[in-house]
Amino acid sequence: MELSALEALAQRPGMAPLLDALGSGTCRFVGGAVRDTLLGLPVVDVDLATVLTPYEVMRRCGAAGIRTVPTGIEHGTVTALVERQPVEITTLRADVSTDGRRATVAFTDDWRADAERRDFTINALYWDPASATLTDYFEGQHDLAAGLVRFIGEPLTRIAEDHLRILRFFRFQARFGRGELDKASLAACVARANDLMALSRERIADELLKLLALPDPAPTLWLMVENGILAPVLPEIDATGCERLDHLIATERVADVEADAARRLSALLPAEPLTAEKVAARLKLSNKLRKRLALAAEQDLNGHPRALAYAIGKEGAEDRLLLAGRAAEVRGLHDFVVPRLPVGGGELIRRGLKPGPIVATTLKQIEQRWVEEGFPNEERLAQLVDEALKSAR
Template sequence: MSGTAARRVMQSLMRTGQEARFIGGCVRDAFLGIQAADIDIATPLVPEEVTRRLRQDGIRVIPTGIEHGTVTALTEGSSFEITTLRRDVETDGRRAVVSFTDDWLEDASRRDFTFNAMSLTPEGELYDPFDGVRDLKAGRVRFIGQARERIAEDVLRILRFFRFHARFGQGRPDPGALAACATLAPLLPSLSGERVQQEVMRILAQDRMVEVWRLMIDCGVVAQTLPHATNVTRLAALDRLEWLVGEAHPMAHLAALLPSGLSAAADTAERMRLSNTNRDYLLSLCAPPVDVHPDLTVTSRRHALQKLGPETYRDLLLLAAATRGTPAVELLEALAEAATWVVVPFPLKGRDLLEMGVPPGPEVGVMLASLEGWWAARDYRPTREDCLTELSRRMADRQRDQASPAKS
């Protein structure tokens, strides 16, 4: 917030005396000494005037949410989300109809939590209308005003409450907020899968994810969003392993909560509207094409590494160890091999067999698979020349068999 790009944007907004402040998460994170991922700015100026001023000063503007008063400024490789002060006219639990205002307190009052309503002037003056600093120091996530009213405005705030508790909370959460989340949890199915996905994956990236997921189960939040994701015991075991051997892929945390098999994983992926890449990865963790566990032989382990790739193999190994209660020390050899494993592509293609005289059709696939098995059995060491030599030998045997008189 103190860089030249931020100063340039602020000067453009404030050059005729209007006020602009940094607001929300970037102010909260700055107080905690955390580098903010996004920088938000609020101003009484309407979006059209914001856009005019920025463009006049050579700053690129994108109308990212113009109907809600938001534009994004791009300059010097940085982006700034600039929103006109607002009041809610109408809410339905998913989205709000807003009108613009010049009242900073009115705008702050429509936000979710006390520490997200803080704002900061370019000169460093902090505005904290709801004692957000006190709540941050206490490790307390507190809704502004009545928790039930804030949740009714946007049901996603239930998930955001648990995410912020996982990130900033200390001890038990605010009882009133927890009760409101439990009471209004049946409204969660009205949310889009994309919004649920974003919050869930952020929760599952926090150090306190296990504790918070248990709270979410107890409050009925999980039952209303991801009803299959209840194996918190396995998630806790995976978490303990990660502290010792390093983190798994984020999808592994979700997979740990789910039962084995395709059905629950596919339903969860659909509920969360996962991308095809993440969906496929989740399915591969819940229904792997190759069995992976800590007791694999060296040969079987290398076959799994070659078939799955080192990242998928590593995640499946950690999930299996979490299920079995295998100590981390017993995984070190396999994890070390996975860390240095490079998948070696099979040297031959179907066209190589065609060029050697194998007739087009199913026989090409059958022979290619057989040759790949021969190559794998030799620890993936044979070169392309070795494989072609073996193919030639097999073709010679095939021709000799075809030339032999049929036995009666």
């Protein structure tokens, strides 16, 4: 791995003034920014670890004219806004107590103590821009090169500190893992799967959707189902769901559509609207996502694809068609803009139809034929309107 690539982290827009404000040797890049740089991946989130207290971070940034937000100050985190991009700056911490859902921490100046409380070896890499040195306490570089996702220290201890790490293990495995899994880490996740029941359903949903948004999460989902990881909190997801997910991902590729976590969750669940709604409620998903899952669970394809898109929306039509393996028909919707019927009840009344239920009935007949004929042009629509009015009179 090319360590010189890490120097680019300090050269990101607005980063030099921030590092100058904090002071040489007080902070190091850590976590995903270091990991992804070493892997040659785009860096999305930038995190700094520092020996400074949160209040000192805010004071120094303020003196340099850099805006900060105390996003998690009780846990040592301050967010600095540089070039309109957030940089999270967190004081070094050591755990005082944990209960699997939250931790009580104490600030420290011990870099190793901070590293020991992190989850995986590949997330505990520190880059010091002042000395241009990489600190790696747990062979994280080796694991990155090997595609090995491994807990720091004793896996059962790490999971006891935060039960969500069970799901994070599989998400990181899906993203970075290659070859055989770390046996001790997998065994600990299997042994403590019931701990997931202690987590809020929102946190579970967030991790699951992040996993499903990855390019190909199917092999990891198979592994989770085979080892009973999801059974305590999502017993509806089984081998049949994994098979549906396999087929969906293959269809997405043929149809040339982007991965979509919500659609993939639909594939994992039984094709039953009531079940989809029940699971969505349990996971406390947004109303929009709840409706989408229920809509996707219905298997009625309602005639030609554009008619389906008109009836339930383009997104809903694409979901159902992809779940049904109909890639070609989804490609046919790529440039389709769902139209609106350019005729209203007012026009029918102006043309002599008496106000009342007959207006709605006639308008519905016009709409039905217009959709069945594939949304014909204005001339043909005018003919449909004339025919409907003649029949109504």
